[in-house]
Amino acid sequence: MLRKALSPLNRWIxxxxxxxxxFANGSFITKLMGVYPPGEGNVLFLxxxxxxxxxxxxxxxxxxxxxxxxxxxxxxxxxxSSMAAYFMAAYGTVIDQTMLENTLQTNAAExxxxxxxxxxxxxxxxxxxxxWWVLRRMPKAEGFVSELRSKTLFxxxxxxxxxxxxxxxxxxxxxxxxxxxxxxxxxxxTYFTYSAIRLASSxxxxxxxxAVVQAVAQxxxxxxxxxxxPKELVILVVGETARxxxxxxxxxxxxxxxxLAKEDVVSLTNVTSCGTSTAxxxxxxxxxxxxxxxxxxxxxxxxxxxxxxRREGVDILWRDNNSDSxxxxxxxxxxxxxxxxxxxxxxxxxxxxxxxGGLEEYIRQRPGKDVLIVLHQMGNHGPxxxxxxxxxxERFTPVCKTNELSKCTDEEINNAYDNAILYTDxxxxxxxxxxxxxxxxxxxxxxxxxxxxxSLGEKGMYLHGAPYLFSPKEQxxxxxxxxxxxxxxYDHDDLKPLKDxxxxxxxxxxxxxxxxxxxxxACTQRTSALKAYFEQRQQAR
Numbered sequence: 001m002l003r004k005a006l007s008p009l010n011r012w013i014x015x016x017x018x019x020x021x022x023f024a025n026g027s028f029i030t031k032l033m034g035v036y037p038p039g040e041g042n043v044l045f046l047x048x049x050x051x052x053x054x055x056x057x058x059x060x061x062x063x064x065x066x067x068x069x070x071x072x073x074x075x076x077x078x079x080x081s082s083m084a085a086y087f088m089a090a091y092g093t094v095i096d097q098t099m100l101e102n103t104l105q106t107n108a109a110e111x112x113x114x115x116x117x118x119x120x121x122x123x124x125x126x127x128x129x130x131x132w133w134v135l136r137r138m139p140k141a142e143g144f145v146s147e148l149r150s151k152t153l154f155x156x157x158x159x160x161x162x163x164x165x166x167x168x169x170x171x172x173x174x175x176x177x178x179x180x181x182x183x184x185x186x187x188x189x190t191y192f193t194y195s196a197i198r199l200a201s202s203x204x205x206x207x208x209x210x211a212v213v214q215a216v217a218q219x220x221x222x223x224x225x226x227x228x229x230p231k232e233l234v235i236l237v238v239g240e241t242a243r244x245x246x247x248x249x250x251x252x253x254x255x256x257x258x259x260l261a262k263e264d265v266v267s268l269t270n271v272t273s274c275g276t277s278t279a280x281x282x283x284x285x286x287x288x289x290x291x292x293x294x295x296x297x298x299x300x301x302x303x304x305x306x307x308x309x310r311r312e313g314v315d316i317l318w319r320d321n322n323s324d325s326x327x328x329x330x331x332x333x334x335x336x337x338x339x340x341x342x343x344x345x346x347x348x349x350x351x352x353x354x355x356x357g358g359l360e361e362y363i364r365q366r367p368g369k370d371v372l373i374v375l376h377q378m379g380n381h382g383p384x385x386x387x388x389x390x391x392x393x394e395r396f397t398p399v400c401k402t403n404e405l406s407k408c409t410d411e412e413i414n415n416a417y418d419n420a421i422l423y424t425d426x427x428x429x430x431x432x433x434x435x436x437x438x439x440x441x442x443x444x445x446x447x448x449x450x451x452x453x454x455s456l457g458e459k460g461m462y463l464h465g466a467p468y469l470f471s472p473k474e475q476x477x478x479x480x481x482x483x484x485x486x487x488x489x490y491d492h493d494d495l496k497p498l499k500d501x502x503x504x505x506x507x508x509x510x511x512x513x514x515x516x517x518x519x520x521x522a523c524t525q526r527t528s529a530l531k532a533y534f535e536q537r538q539q540a541r
Contacts, residue, residue, distance in 0.1 A: 082127030240379030
């Protein structure tokens with residue numbers, strides 16, 4: 001029976017699976033040994049887990065590989081597993097559905113920032129060369145009936161063996177599956193395969209655009225104001241990868257906010273993001289659903305707060321120096337400032353400051369209109385933080401000038417990241433300077449909120465995108481601040497008592513509605529500390 005089960009095709013599948021388990025699962029094995037130290041009598045259990053996941057990989061690939069395409073499937077998995085192994089080892093990232101979504105949305109410039117010699121060595125040694133060997137030496141497939149019979153027999157043998165591996169370690173496996181679920185996220189290639197299937201399923205469900213986008217806050221109404229009342233002019237800056245603890249306004253030791261410190265701003269010190277990646281956080285922060293109700297598969301079937309405000313007559317413009325709006329601005333005027341033909345401030349890359357070009361004229365062309373401008377930053381997008389700012393902003397040295405963060409010291413990584421924060425400080429101060437030109441004619445305000453934070457080596461993690469279930473605070477505790485002009489309904493003193501309040505991205509929807517004096521039961525019924533507080537201030541006046 002075993003001889004029939006171990007057909008040539010099945011032996012190759014088993015060999016490739018064992019190769020991947022042995023050489024492309026360093027992160028999984030390291031995390032596993034961190035929870036079950038070998039020196040505490042866990043050696044046999046560790047061996048059992050590794051064999052169990054190797055067998056699970058064999059079982060999975062066994063039914064993915066058929067006929068003539070089998071060699072190509074194995075070659076693909078070797079290459080994909082080598083890349084997964086590299087990113088997990090280099091940055092401590094998990095290759096889950098969100099990370100795969102980010103990969104699909106990565107543009108050429110962002111992909112270039114991730115390329116390194118270490119990545120090439122992983123790709124060649126664990127991916128391309130073994131894949132070439134499989135494509136060249138793997139024997140031809142057997143007949144369909146014979147292949148099906150051998151796979152069925154082999155699958156039964158694997159299932160029996162997996163049960164026999166678990167039985168002697170029932171108590172350890174109970175804790176492994178119940179208390180340490182996050183360990184499985186590092187299993188390569190089983191977890192990224194599971195994530196890819198989930199992503200493909202969500203894409204198929206959302207591949208057909210809804211005929212009609214469903215309205216939200218349908219009762220929204222703009223408060224009637226006297227004709228002579230100044231119109232709102234608000235700039236919302238959506239930051240990128242900015243941690244709250246790196247703003248000197250929040251007590252950070254380095255002076256990363258020298259320009260904003262001169263302005264009458266309120267830095268909100270306790271804001272939490274909706275997600276740990278741009279693909280999740282940006283659509284989530286503009287939606288009414290909030291983090292708990294957010295569904296990436298259906299979010300674009302519903303209006304967001306920008307749609308509601310536009311419906312009430314607010315002129316809205318989205319300018320983007322990042323990858324894109326993640327579906328938020330598909331029904332709005334949109335300008336791509338990653339293009340040097342549009343962005344007047346491009347050197348080695350297009351700078352965020354270029355998004356301010358021409359805005360003064362844009363605003364003056366809209367007299368008597370409420371205006372909301374969204375500026376989506378490149379900000380601190382990693383891992384090449386040193387590229388995110390012009391040379392004159394390199395004030396903290398020495399600096400990590402490679403995307404291979406493992407080759408840099410903690411000081412160099414932090415300095416490069418902090419220099420990028422310093423450039424954001426300059427950009428935000430220049431945004432305020434632009435708004436001040438309209439302080440007499442409009443109710444001006446600026447809101448800055450980052451999409452997520454960033455790991456800079458804490459707990460061995462880098463970058464962002466960790467599953468929210470166990471994401472570190474460095475990836476969710478985000479920078480956010482407010483500036484109000486002299487005509488605005490609220491001022492610095494109104495908001496200062498709330499600077500340490502635990503806000504989240506969930507508050508953005510109703511905060512923008514409140515800013516433009518648009519009322520809706522959708523916000524009245526939601527918990528909104530900002531709205532309740534401002535109403536109390538108004539009643540007290």
